[in-house]
Amino acid sequence: MATVTLKGTPFETVGNLPEKGSKAPDFSLTKGDLSEATLADFKGKKIILNIYPSVDTGTCAQSTRTFNAKASELENTVVLCISKDLPFAQARFCGAEGLEDVVMLSQLRDDAFGKNYGVSFTTGPLKGLLSRAVVVIDEEGTVTYTEQVAETVDEPDYEAALKAL
Structure with a gap:
């Protein structure tokens, strides 16, 4: 398990991020139209998983905006923003912000993503939500970079993630 902090207070996740060089675990997440998306749906593309607790927090919203701006410049790359927010809230946010270059996915129906990627909080006030991480x-479906953001209110290292592409 990983230990991360929320404003300095430590909390644990269910596990650790997938190892660099390993095959990315498959997933089934819910899209805005309530259909399912799997890792196979993005086969042949470079993928950035922008994982966070909720798009309704300042840091999560900013990471979505930042990756949206960067995604428009990337070839053969998709940015998947993943949280436990309902698809309706995700769509509302992107609509209000005019964001069209990220794919919003929800862990609405199945908690396997958070467990398989090691990002579900198991303790603390965010228990059950996803920790801030980038994969x-x-x-080919191989993990080339991971970052478990140590302090939940901090933004991820965008440049390091983009460099890993």
């Missing part, structure tokens, strides 16, 4: 996956 980069290449076109």
Whole structure:
């Protein structure tokens, strides 16, 4: 398990991020139209998983905006923003912000993503939500970069994630 902090107070996640060089675990997450998205749906593309607790917090919203701006400049790359927010809230946020270059996905129906990627909080006030992390996956489905953000209110290292592409 990983230990991260929320404003300096330590909390634990269910596990650790996938190891660099390993195959990315498959997932089934809910899209805005309530259909399912799997890792296989993005086969052949470079993938940035932008994982966070809720788009309704300042840092999560900012990471979505930042990756949206960067995604428009990337070839053969998709940014998946993943949280436990309802797809309706995710769509509302992107609509209000005019964000069109990220794919919002919800862990609405199945908690396997958080467990398989090691990002579900198991203790603290955010228990059950996803911790802030970034995972980069290449076109072959191999993990090339991971970052478990140590302090939940901090933004991820965007440049390091983009460099891993």
